[in-house]
Every structure is written in C-alpha cells, then in structure tokens.
Amino acid sequence: MDWRDTGILLNTRKHGETSLIIEVFTPEHGRHAGVVRGGTSRKLAPHLQPGAQLDLHWRARLEDHLGSFTAEPQRSRAAAAMGDRLALAGLNAVTALLSFTLPDREPHPALYKRSEQLLDLLPQIALWPLAYLRWELALLDEMGFGLDLTRCAVTGATEDLAYVSPKTGRAVTRAGAGIWADKLLPLPPVLLGHDPADNPDIAEALRTTGHFLSHHLAPSLGDRPLPPARGQFIDRLARPAAG
Known part of the structure; x- marks a missing residue:
C-alpha cells in the first residue's frame, strides 16, 4: 500500500534512536501518522517542525499498519511563528486542535x-487572530457542531442579536432572552462579522466558541479536555499589548 499527498505537520514524537513518528493533516487522507526513518538527523529535524508543509509519500505492507513516510519539505512556517509569541501560540493552537478533533484517516478537504x-x-499577525476565529467556527461546522447566528431562535428576528444558546448554538436577541439572559452565552459583535475588532474582542468570542468545543465536540470524542495550547493562545490574545 502506498500513496502520495501534501500535508501539514501536526506533531512528532521520538521512535527508537533516530526515527520519528509524525502526524500530518492531508487533504486526501486526513489525519495520518507514520514513521520517518532518520527523522532526528541534522538534515531532516529542522524541517519536521509543527506547521511545516510537506510532500509526503506513505508506504505500508497493509492499509491498517502504521507505515512509514518519506517527507520532503515544501515550506516552513517556523520562522514566521518564532518571530512573534502570539503567532507561535496561534500555530500551536491550530496544530493541537486539528490533532485533537480530526478522526484518524478521514479526509476533510x-x-x-x-x-x-x-x-x-501567520506572517500577517495583525490579520491572523480574526482569521483564526473564522477558522475555529469552520472547524465546529465541519465537525457537526456549527453555530447558527443568522436569526433569533426565539423570535426569528435578525436585529439586536446579543446571546448564543449554550445548548443549540443558535443566536438569541435581548428581547428573546428575557429573564434567561444570564443562562446564555454572550454573542460578541465580531462573531456576527462586525468590525472593527481588537484582540481582546476576539478572545471574548473565542470563549464563546470554546464552550461548544468543550461541551459539545469534546464529549463526542471521549470527553477529553481541550489541548492546553488553545487556552494559552487565548490568554495571550486577551492581553491588551498582544495587538
């Protein structure tokens, strides 16, 4: 069995003395793992960093085996991430969430x-936090837990949307919330596409999306806690100086 694809490197771990097991996200083969022989060498190790874009060739005797990768670098994203703490935290959050949420070997092109x-x-760090928020909304939608923020779940109105139902992920107006407002999640304007939004505003929106990651998506995956990298990214994003 063998295939060739491009992929984003999600994480690595040592395997024996000189090899690595790498986990990648590819368009045609989903989240996939395999062994890279000599992955700890001076030649390969600098290219096998989370976020790197790789040209991958996977081989195994049987389809359900771990198999081995030949990995050629296409482009590195390490320089952009290492030059900014917020970028590095964001890169770690993306790769950790993909590893956490994606089913093994299931394509999500x-x-x-x-x-x-x-x-x-990543090099455009002024734009990146908002792009990350939109990506996280897309991740929830792809996994079957998307939010519906188009109209109020109670009244059907499209104006004055202020809350999100923690159970359904649907928007609610102030009038529709009534006495139940304190039971609902906030709906920051940035989640409705309203600009401008600074980094603390985006961090607030990510706390709302985080409810659905923690209380809806995670239980469907065995009720594991979300990767700490996501919380670390939000903490850094929430600092006024982060922008």
Whole structure:
C-alpha cells in the first residue's frame, strides 16, 4: 500500500534512536501518522517542525499498519511563528486542535484548505487572530457542531442579536432572552462579522466558541479536555499589548 499527498505537520514524537513518528493533516487522507526513518538527523529535524508543509509519500505492507513516510519539505512556517509569541501560540493552537478533533484517516478537504490558508497568513499577525476565529467556527461546522447566528431562535428576528444558546448554538436577541439572559452565552459583535475588532474582542468570542468545543465536540470524542495550547493562545490574545 502506498500513496502520495501534501500535508501539514501536526506533531512528532521520538521512535527508537533516530526515527520519528509524525502526524500530518492531508487533504486526501486526513489525519495520518507514520514513521520517518532518520527523522532526528541534522538534515531532516529542522524541517519536521509543527506547521511545516510537506510532500509526503506513505508506504505500508497493509492499509491498517502504521507505515512509514518519506517527507520532503515544501515550506516552513517556523520562522514566521518564532518571530512573534502570539503567532507561535496561534500555530500551536491550530496544530493541537486539528490533532485533537480530526478522526484518524478521514479526509476533510475543505477544512484542510482553510487550515493551509490560515497558516500561510501567520506572517500577517495583525490579520491572523480574526482569521483564526473564522477558522475555529469552520472547524465546529465541519465537525457537526456549527453555530447558527443568522436569526433569533426565539423570535426569528435578525436585529439586536446579543446571546448564543449554550445548548443549540443558535443566536438569541435581548428581547428573546428575557429573564434567561444570564443562562446564555454572550454573542460578541465580531462573531456576527462586525468590525472593527481588537484582540481582546476576539478572545471574548473565542470563549464563546470554546464552550461548544468543550461541551459539545469534546464529549463526542471521549470527553477529553481541550489541548492546553488553545487556552494559552487565548490568554495571550486577551492581553491588551498582544495587538
């Protein structure tokens, strides 16, 4: 069995003395793992960093085996991330969430394309946090837990949307919320596409999307906690100086 694809490197771990097991996200083969022989060498190790774009050739005797990768670098994103703490935290959040949420070997080509575009925006750190928020909304939608913020779930109105139902992910107006407002999640204007939005505004919106990651998506995956990298990114984003 063998195939060739491009992919985003999500994480690595040592395997024996000189090899690595790498986990990648590819458009045609989804989240996939395999062994890279000599992956810890001086020649390969600098290219096998999370977020790197790789040309991959996977081989295995049987389809359900771990198999081995030949990995050739296409482009590195390490320089853009290492030059800015917020960018590095964001890169770690993306790769950790993809590893956490994606089913093994299940293709998600639309999400792959969005993820690749997001990571390619890393050098533009002023634009990146908003792009990340939109990516996280797309991730929820791809996994079957998308939010419906187009109209009020109670009244059907499209104006004065102020809350999100923590159970359904649907928007609610102030009038529709009534005495139940304190039971609902805030709906920051940035989630409705309203500009401008600074980094603390985006961090607030990510706390709302985080509810659906933690309380809807994570339980469907075995009720594991979300990767700490996401919380670290939001904490850094929330600082006034982060922008």
